[in-house]
Amino acid sequence: LAKTTQPISMDSYEGQEVNITCSHNNIATNDYITWYQQFPSQGPRFIIQGYKTKVTNEVASLFIPADRKSSTLSLPRVSLSDTAVYYCLVGDEGSTLGRLYFGRGTQLTVWP
Amino acid sequence: GAVVSQHPSWVICKSGTSVKIECRSLDFQATTMFWYRQFPKQSLMLMATSNEGSKATYEQGVEKDKFLINHASLTLSTLTVTSAHPEDSSFYICSARGGRDRSSGNTIYFGEGSWLTVV
Numbered sequence: 001l002a003k004t005t006q007p008i009s010m011d012s013y014e015g016q017e018v019n020i021t022c023s024h025n026n027i028a029t030n031d032y033i034t035w036y037q038q039f040p041s042q043g044p045r046f047i048i049q050g051y052k053t054k055v056t057n058e059v060a061s062l063f064i065p066a067d068r069k070s071s072t073l074s075l076p077r078v079s080l081s082d083t084a085v086y087y088c089l090v091g092d093e094g095s096t097l098g099r100l101y102f103g104r105g106t107q108l109t110v111w112p
Numbered sequence: 113g114a115v116v117s118q119h120p121s122w123v124i125c126k127s128g129t130s131v132k133i134e135c136r137s138l139d140f141q142a143t144t145m146f147w148y149r150q151f152p153k154q155s156l157m158l159m160a161t162s163n164e165g166s167k168a169t170y171e172q173g174v175e176k177d178k179f180l181i182n183h184a185s186l187t188l189s190t191l192t193v194t195s196a197h198p199e200d201s202s203f204y205i206c207s208a209r210g211g212r213d214r215s216s217g218n219t220i221y222f223g224e225g226s227w228l229t230v231v
Binding site: 034041044046087099 | 118146158203205219220221222227
């Protein structure tokens with residue numbers, strides 16, 4: 001399973017755009033990239049998933065370059081409630097059947 | 113997205129007793145569910161894979177006789193912490209793969225988590 005590397009922490013202010021980059025140099029051909037958000041004492045919440053290029057949904061965008069060795073989660077106009085830990089995971093959910101190995105994640109703190 | 117629910121949200125038990133935590137997929141069938149534990153300020157650690165109708169698969173270093181997993185139906189998996197001790201106190205989280213419904217696809221959905229405190 002591909003290992004991921006993310007910054008341990010990031011700080012931002014309300015209304016700013018936040019970009020969190022994740023490195024996954026050993027990503028396999030069949031691997032998807034998935035981002036989760038976790039608040040204290042809650043289970044992780046699915047944010048976005050992608051395979052290549054760009055994916056956008058109502059809460060975030062995911063940018064994946066052609067070599068797929070990294071990905072960037074973009075949160076537009078963050079608010080205080082976006083303060084959380086963000087995890088980047090890669091895996092072939094078909095073969096691993098959903099076994100996810102979490103790294104340390106990125107603690108995002110949004111200030112007023 | 114799909115919904116996974118855990119019960120109880122928190123439980124306190126005496127040392128030496130056993131406690132059961134339930135994980136349900138509310139709007140989809142899950143042949144496979146997963147159990148994690150998380151200590152404060154740390155990341156999630158995968159404990160085991162729960163397979164409907166068969167034995168669970170445990171990660172290296174996880175005691176299968178201590179953490180009993182039963183996946184009795186396509187919507188329910190249970191984790192029983194046997195002979196609990198204070199060091200078992202942790203946040204336990206389950207997840208399920210929404211693989212059978214088109215709306216869920218291959219995404220993994222997590223429960224709300226269950227806090228276990230052993231005193």
